[in-house]
Amino acid sequence: MFENLQDRFSGVLNNLRGQGRLTEDNIKDAVREVRMALLEADVALPVVRRFVEEVRDKALGEAVSKSLTPGQVLIKIVNDELVALMGEANESLDLSAQPPAVVLMAGLQGAGKTTSVGKxxxxxxxxxxxxxxxxxxxxxxxxxxxxLETVAGEVGAEFFPSSGDQDPVEIATAALAQARKRFKDVLIVDTAGRLHVDPAMMDEIKAVHAAIDPVETLFVVDAMTGQDAANTAKAFDEALPLTGVVLTKTDGDARGGAALSIRQITGKPIKFLGTGERSTALEPFHPDRVASRILGMGDVVSLVEEVQSKVDQDKAEKLVRKLKKGKDFDLADFKEQLDQMVKMGGMMGLMDKLPGMNQVPDHLKDKASDKELGKLVAIINSMTPHERRFPALIKGSRKRRIAAGSGTQVQDVNKLLKQFTQMQKMMKKMKGGGMAKMMRAMQGRMPGGFPGGGGGFPPGGMPPGGGFPM
Incomplete structure (x- = not known):
């Protein structure tokens, strides 16, 4: 998400590098570029005008500190304005009502309401x-x-059955009564969508809303519709008292216009971002972290939180103890690292949160795609346990068998073994307390480096167990 904005803002800041101070001329040029970047991102015109005016006024009034370059000053101004534009801070769900707290999900057809209910x-x-x-x-x-029944089963939520010949209001009230009987904390109500906003749809959802009195009414909208997302949300808000927005399909949206327009146009906060197809691909919306991502500075805080919640710390500790005892890092360990990465949303989900990733060439990003990750896992799955333990055994006939079993080519098997060998050498540096050297080596391989130890990462400061296959 935000790739286009990242590229344009990087260009603006690069143009300011080497200039001694902010002047009216270079501010004018920078602001013009910022305006074009926002328009290309499909941000609503009133939002662009207000944003640009704020940036221009603050830049002109800024006394440049001796310790800051013009580029650094503008980054701070733009960052602060992006945060203000998107709502200052994360606004969490208000579930303080008498249980069950009811959450009503509204939106157009195809926006991803049902999958968002599951997430x-x-x-x-x-x-x-x-x-x-x-x-x-x-x-x-x-x-x-x-x-919805299938989605509920996948995530372990209780499903209240309904049928197509029932009245939506009756379904909602019966579900609320059952949720009370079952002592549920939260009832999430999925409503019908339409291809466009129409009176019949609004009347129906108003009736459902009146019958169950939800504490949260969330509007689910597709990020890829750009500023239209904000306009549709406004139309819904005029019929229903919306409390927030869930912005879906953000992983497929390179522009980001919806995220930057919704708060200003509707006055409603974005509460969650849908970041992929997996049931785990939902994250709270933090304006400060998103602003940091837009400016190419990554989102290390979210990355740390993700590692803390999704990495199997026991397995990470076990791997570190194994390596410290002098035992070799084998293909079974390598596969475990890949599995951990998949749990955390895949390679691209992690890379999106690392500083400087907008500077990485596309051909390198393609090599680290989730499709490539799946290919690596398939190849290792086609090996015998003995081959995983002793990779040196894997020669010609074994390579052909592994390639056939995983639906890949022999050159793919060779590439994996080469990557594994590189990672194995890196892991050997852990023996005898060489973790610091290994970290420095890893940081040199990726633009911007990786966040260092502590902060919730497994020992060594890398998610998970020490490195990414690249």
């Missing part, structure tokens, strides 16, 4: 330790109810 249910159960029931009031879309 939110999982997030509430895992992060907030809430017991959750879900129900579908979508009696129009074929298989909508079945889809």
């Amino acid at each position: 939110l249910a999982r997030w509430l159960q895992e992060k907030q330790k809430k017991s959750v029931m879900v129900v579908s009031c979508d009696v129009y879309r074929p298989a909508a109810i079945d889809q």
Whole structure:
């Protein structure tokens, strides 16, 4: 997400490098570039105008500190304005009502409401330790109810059954009564979507809202619709008292116009970002962290939180103890690292949060894609346990068998073995307390480096166990 904005803002800041101070001329040039960057990102025009005026006024009024370059000053100004534009701080769900707290999900068809219901249910159960029931009031879309039942089963939430011949208000009230009987903390209600905003849809969702009185009414909207997302949210807010927005499909949106427009146009906070297809791909929206990402400075705080919550710390500690005892890092260990990475949202999900990743050439990013990650796992899965333990055994005939079993080519097997050998050499540096050297070596291989030890990372400061296969 935000790749286009990252590239444009990087260009603006590069143009300021080498200039001694901010002047009216270079501010004018920089602000023009910022304006073009926002328009290209499909940010709503009123939002662009206000943003640009604020940046220009603050830049002109800024007395440049001797310790800061013009580029650093502008970064700070733009960062502060981005944070203000998107809402200052994360606004969490208000679930302080008498249980069950009801969360109503609204939005157009195809925005990802049903999958977002499942993601939110999982997030509430895992992060907030809430017991959750879900129900579908979508009696129009074929298989909508079945889809939610499947999603609920995947995330471990209780599903309240409904059918296409029932009235949506009756479904919602019956689900609320059942949630009370089952002592559920939260009831999430999935509603019907339409291809566009229409009176019948609004009347129906108003009736459902009045019947169950939700504490949170979340509007689910596709990030890839750009500023139209903000306009649609505004139309819904005029009919329903929205409390927040869930912005979906942000992993496929290179522009970011929706994220930058919604708060200003609707006055409603973005509460969550949908960042992929997995049921774990939902994260709270933090304006300061998103601003940092837009400016190419990464989001190390979210990365640390992700590592803390998703990395198997026991396995990471076990690997470190194994290596310190002088035992070799083998392909089974390598596969474990890949599995941990998949759990954390894949390689691209991690790379998106690392500082300086917008400067990495696309051909290198492609090599680190989740598709490549899956290929590596498939190749190792085609090996015998003995081969994983003793990779030196893997020669011609074995390579051909492994390639055939994993649906890959022999050159893919060779590439994996080469990557593994490089990582194995790096891991050997851990013997005898050489972790610091290994970290320096890893930092030299990627632009911007990696966040160093502590901060919740496994021993050695790398997620997970010490390094990424590149």
